Amino acid sequence: MKEDDVLSLNQDAAVRVAASDKAMKAVSETLTSEQLLQHILTSLEDDKAEDVVKVDLRGKSEMADYMVIASGRSSRQVASISEKLVDRLKQEHGRQCKVEGKDAGDWVLIDTGDVIVHVFRPEVREFYQLEKMWLSPSEQAAARV
Incomplete structure (x- = not known):
């Protein structure tokens, strides 16, 4: 040649x-940010994520429209939930995501653009308490999915 x-x-x-x-x-x-959020919540539910909370960031932050916080029971489940979410968004919607922390499996951050997703092991989630940072006590109960 x-x-x-x-x-x-x-x-x-x-x-x-x-x-x-x-x-x-x-x-x-x-995809609107609301449609993207719904796809993310469905994926998390399908993979048995626990204690899912959605936070409306519109008017609070410029980084995204929504934040989703969820837990997996183990490092392996946290990594699996995260990996499947990223794969589904790429395959079904052409959405490229930035991922941090998947190898450790304690806390995985997935930046989808309009929605930021945090998947934690329960102990790590309790330590950082992101919900308390972004939601008032009355909002916390209403934010559970």
Whole structure:
């Protein structure tokens, strides 16, 4: 194979990847933050996440519209819940997510853009108490899903 042939194959592949990325971005942009939140809550429920809380951040923070906090019973379940959520959002909605902490499995943060998801082991969640940081006591009870 000549060098020119290799370059043209690489250019063709690059064009296909760019078109695919553009299509994926268009799909992910069609979801509203409320629709994305609902898909996230469904995924967490399907994977048996416990004590799920949603926090409405609109008007409180510019980082996202919603935050979801959930627990898994073990490090393995926390990692699994997180991995499946990221895979579903990518496969079903073309949503690329940033993930931190999956390897340790104590606290996984998933940034989906409009919704920030925290999945904790119960002991770690109790230590950090994110709900208390973002919700008043009366809001905490109402935020449980």
